[in-house]
Amino acid sequence: MKYTEEHEWLRVEDDLVVVGITAHASEQLGDIVFVEVPEADTTVSKDDEVVVIESVKAASDILAPLDGEIVEVNATLEDNPGQVNEDPTGNGWMFKLKVEDLSVLDELMDEAAYNKFIG
Amino acid sequence: MGELKRTVLFDLHVGLGGKMVPFAGYEMPVQYPMGVMKEHLHCRDAAGLFDVSHMGQVILRPKSGDLADAATALERLVPVSILALAEGRQRYAIFTNESGGILDDLMVANRGDHLFLVVNAACKDADIAHMRAHLSDDCEIEVITDRSLVALQGPGAEGALASLNPAAVDMRFMDSTAMDLLGVQCWVSRSGYTGEDGYEISVPDAQAVALCEALLAISGVEAIGLGARDSLRLEAGLCLYGNDIDTTTSPVEGAIEWAIQKVRRTGGARAGGFPGADRILEELENGASRRRVGILPDGRAPMRQGTVLFATAEGGAAIGTVTSGAFGPSIGGPMSMGYVAIEHAADGTQIYGEVRGKRMPATLAPMPFRPSTYKR
Numbered sequence: 043m044k045y046t047e048e049h050e051w052l053r054v055e056d057d058l059v060v061v062g063i064t065a066h067a068s069e070q071l072g073d074i075v076f077v078e079v080p081e082a083d084t085t086v087s088k089d090d091e092v093v094v095i096e097s098v099k100a101a102s103d104i105l106a107p108l109d110g111e112i113v114e115v116n117a118t119l120e121d122n123p124g125q126v127n128e129d130p131t132g133n134g135w136m137f138k139l140k141v142e143d144l145s146v147l148d149e150l151m152d153e154a155a156y157n158k159f160i161g
Numbered sequence: 162m163g164e165l166k167r168t169v170l171f172d173l174h175v176g177l178g179g180k181m182v183p184f185a186g187y188e189m190p191v192q193y194p195m196g197v198m199k200e201h202l203h204c205r206d207a208a209g210l211f212d213v214s215h216m217g218q219v220i221l222r223p224k225s226g227d228l229a230d231a232a233t234a235l236e237r238l239v240p241v242s243i244l245a246l247a248e249g250r251q252r253y254a255i256f257t258n259e260s261g262g263i264l265d266d267l268m269v270a271n272r273g274d275h276l277f278l279v280v281n282a283a284c285k286d287a288d289i290a291h292m293r294a295h296l297s298d299d300c301e302i303e304v305i306t307d308r309s310l311v312a313l314q315g316p317g318a319e320g321a322l323a324s325l326n327p328a329a330v331d332m333r334f335m336d337s338t339a340m341d342l343l344g345v346q347c348w349v350s351r352s353g354y355t356g357e358d359g360y361e362i363s364v365p366d367a368q369a370v371a372l373c374e375a376l377l378a379i380s381g382v383e384a385i386g387l388g389a390r391d392s393l394r395l396e397a398g399l400c401l402y403g404n405d406i407d408t409t410t411s412p413v414e415g416a417i418e419w420a421i422q423k424v425r426r427t428g429g430a431r432a433g434g435f436p437g438a439d440r441i442l443e444e445l446e447n448g449a450s451r452r453r454v455g456i457l458p459d460g461r462a463p464m465r466q467g468t469v470l471f472a473t474a475e476g477g478a479a480i481g482t483v484t485s486g487a488f489g490p491s492i493g494g495p496m497s498m499g500y501v502a503i504e505h506a507a508d509g510t511q512i513y514g515e516v517r518g519k520r521m522p523a524t525l526a527p528m529p530f531r532p533s534t535y536k537r
Binding site: 073075076078094096098099100101120123124 | 192388392461462465487488517
């Protein structure tokens with residue numbers, strides 16, 4: 043699993059990059075009450091705002107971690123946003139990204155580096 | 162901004178894992194490890210204990226010895242009948258200003274030989290100065306600085322407090338009385354700000370921690386933070402001063418004219434005689450040009466404070482603004498309150514709130530969003 047400074051995790055499954063937010067981020071946000079996922083088959087650039095999350099505290103944007111095409115989204119989050127708190131790296135996944143070259147993930151933090159980052 | 166103050170219960174909050182944040186000049190717990198959503202639901206299902214010691218507690222004693230003189234004096238500042246408030250009873254009131262706006266909202270209790278007031282934390286210094294300026298000829302104004310204030314709220318509140326003093330059961334909504342709890346004289350009212358049955362307890366600072374520990378030791382009682390307090394009061398349709406009512410909103414615009422008894426309205430025996438009476442009495446007769454309303458977004462996205470409201474999905478000028486908005490854990494969806502122009506203020510009206518640049522549909526709905534459970 044790889045991590046961004048925006049507190050997203052990325053995991054490669056079947057040549058696609060699955061993206062969600064980290065347990066640390068979900069704890070900081072508090073209880074999540076609304077998730078708006080993008081349409082599938084959307085081309086995105088790194089740092090585009092692709093997902094909106096509202097917690098009991100505030101709204102936050104989740105940014106595209108890489109250039110690519112969103113090929114699948116976790117639409118169950120719209121009815122059950124609490125999955126992001128309960129299982130952030132499992133059922134709380136947000137979207138799957140098709141990228142040209144998976145080697146771009148090598149530049150991201152690994153778990154040890156992310157744990158150090160959130161210190 | 163000066164240094165943040167702490168309530169006597171600060172160490173207790175930290176010990177319970179409370180996340181402390183600045184609020185109205187105090188460091189207060191916004192949530193505990195349970196989290197806002199579960200705390201909210203716990204208060205509705207069992208019982209919640211809230212530290213509201215940041216609020217101001219003030220006693221007005223009549224210099225004449227006759228409580229009616231203090232009541233008459235206070236009626237110069239509030240459009241509420243204080244003279245008719247029976248001993249042992251409490252009611253909601255508002256301080257108004259000369260332009261008919263609201264300086265603060267408060268609770269006033271008749272405690273026999275004095276009036277006991279609870280005012281908002283952010284307004285208390287101004288309220289006290291306002292009372293000193295206008296009431297000093299008739300009243301001794303005693304600011305209580307050696308007592309904490311806690312609220313015990315929820316369906317389990319009665320049983321929990323009755324385990325410390327069975328007399329708690331005999332109180333009804335808005336009763337206010339002195340009560341022995343753990344051998345200490347507390348001032349207890351059957352009230353609160355969650356829409357639940359419950360109590361507010363003024364306890365001497367020296368015994369506040371012990372009382373809270375005793376209450377928290379009772380099965381079903383959990384400490385609840387400001388985050389859940391906000392969603393609880395919003396589901397109950399209750400105004401947060403500074404958000405939903407302020408110096409620019411009149412009581413009629415704010416839909417709290419129910420707090421103004423007939424005797425203070427045009428034709429009443431003590432009509433007017435409070436700041437801003439010209440405007441407020443006129444609006445009571447003819448209505449105001451805008452009104453505070455309940456708003457239920459059709460979708461799941463909350464419409465938060467500041468969301469601009471429109472009558473149509475496209476075009477047209479704004480018709481109002483959201484003043485409080487959040488997710489309502491007990492209603493299972495987003496909820497807001499805000500002001501709209503009077504011609505759009507009827508329950509059931511379809512409106513639109515602009516969220517992230519998109520107009521999202523919402524429906525005006527009566528408040529409370531969730532029925533209150535007061536023991537009347």
